[in-house]
Amino acid sequence: MTDAAIDYARYDRIRPIRWTGEALELLDQRKLPFAVEYLTCRTSDDVAEAIRALAVRGAPAIGIAAAWGVVLAERAIETNSAADASRKLEPALDRLNAARPTAVNLAWALARMRGALARAGDDWRAALEREAQAIDSEDLAANRRMGALGAALIAPGSGVLTHCNPGSLATAGFGTALGVIRAGVAQGRIDQVFADETRPWLQGARLTVWELQQDGIDATLIADAAASHLMKTGRVQWVVVGADRICANGDTANKIGTYQLAIAARHHGVRFMVVAPSSTVDMATPGGEAIHIEERDPGELHAVGGSRTVAEGVAAWNPVFDVTPHELIDAIVTEKGVIERPDEGRMRAAFGASAGSAP
Numbered sequence: 439m440t441d442a443a444i445d446y447a448r449y450d451r452i453r454p455i456r457w458t459g460e461a462l463e464l465l466d467q468r469k470l471p472f473a474v475e476y477l478t479c480r481t482s483d484d485v486a487e488a489i490r491a492l493a494v495r496g497a498p499a500i501g502i503a504a505a506w507g508v509v510l511a512e513r514a515i516e517t518n519s520a521a522d523a524s525r526k527l528e529p530a531l532d533r534l535n536a537a538r539p540t541a542v543n544l545a546w547a548l549a550r551m552r553g554a555l556a557r558a559g560d561d562w563r564a565a566l567e568r569e570a571q572a573i574d575s576e577d578l579a580a581n582r583r584m585g586a587l588g589a590a591l592i593a594p595g596s597g598v599l600t601h602c603n604p605g606s607l608a609t610a611g612f613g614t615a616l617g618v619i620r621a622g623v624a625q626g627r628i629d630q631v632f633a634d635e636t637r638p639w640l641q642g643a644r645l646t647v648w649e650l651q652q653d654g655i656d657a658t659l660i661a662d663a664a665a666s667h668l669m670k671t672g673r674v675q676w677v678v679v680g681a682d683r684i685c686a687n688g689d690t691a692n693k694i695g696t697y698q699l700a701i702a703a704r705h706h707g708v709r710f711m712v713v714a715p716s717s718t719v720d721m722a723t724p725g726g727e728a729i730h731i732e733e734r735d736p737g738e739l740h741a742v743g744g745s746r747t748v749a750e751g752v753a754a755w756n757p758v759f760d761v762t763p764h765e766l767i768d769a770i771v772t773e774k775g776v777i778e779r780p781d782e783g784r785m786r787a788a789f790g791a792s793a794g795s796a797p
């Protein structure tokens with residue numbers, strides 16, 4: 439079955455990022471699932487703060503938001519010269535880039551915006567807006583393509599487990615891993631979907647099961663600690679996750695907890711699929727040990743839903759990503775194709791010697 443067979447009117451309804459022509463509206467993911475509210479960003483610093491505070495999150499989504507952030511920064515610059523604009527915009531680009539460190543899509547999108555400006559003439563403002571729109575639209579198209587490619591790997595009647603929120607909310611729309619799950623459900627390949635809570639920020643519990651529910655897809659929530667037990671019952675054949683950075687050897691950074699899922703999957707004979715657009719591939723980083731892993735406020739572990747659950751004075755460590763070694767990955771799916779049993783040779787064959795997705 440091809441992606442043309444998927445009813446997108448039914449399976450692609452959520453848009454977390456809206457450009458109005460004057461402002462950027464972000465579906466505020468801190469408030470979901472009980473309030474569906476858009477946060478209005480009028481400056482690039484509003485966008486940087488929204489990324490830092492997780493109002494918008496997920497690797498592709500923060501890249502897209504940052505691209506529109508550059509368009510907002512351009513509104514505050516007075517010059518007709520693209521070269522002058524390029525100098526004047528740099529501090530705003532630096533602040534956007536510093537908002538979160540692990541997802542390469544952020545730096546990738548800013549590099550694309552810099553490239554568009556470098557190529558532009560007097561129409562540099564329009565060129566930046568066109569580039570941001572292209573980054574946004576290409577992400578949606580990539581997700582739909584990956585949905586079809588990834589679903590084709592899944593045998594009819596399968597169960598799948600996903601982690602964090604690799605969905606519409608984390609992208610321009612349709613999602614990466616959730617795009618594969620949407621396509622797999624639409625094609626009758628996936629019978630059962632399980633989602634991890636994803637502590638401490640609860641992307642699975644607050645976002646993934648809500649977003650699938652919007653499309654009429656029943657997903658069963660499990661505690662993160664229940665994943666190995668679930669695999670042992672034989673109810674899942676694939677773990678399907680997104681990625682924040684895929685290195686030149688296939689090592690993959692994703693939400694904390696992904697690595698232990700990959701270990702458990704291998705132990706139980708469950709297959710492990712990473713789904714991400716080529717904008718997440720970073721051929722300039724040789725392996726996972728070189729990835730900067732974001733650490734967030736330990737307070738995220740001290741409280742649940744704003745209520746303190748841990749005694750005062752207890753230390754907490756809160757790394758929010760981990761790296762899954764490529765040996766534990768059965769397939770990496772990008773819009774360019776499927777890489778089975780990824781390693782450096784297969785990654786280089788697919789993405790070339792330089793940064794795979796760098797503009």
Ligand code: MRU
Binds near residue numbers: 498603604613614641
């Ligand atoms: O901290 P988050 O919520 O931004 O982390 C997001 C993830 O780890 C996702 O799994 C990843 O970005 C892939 S989403 C398409």
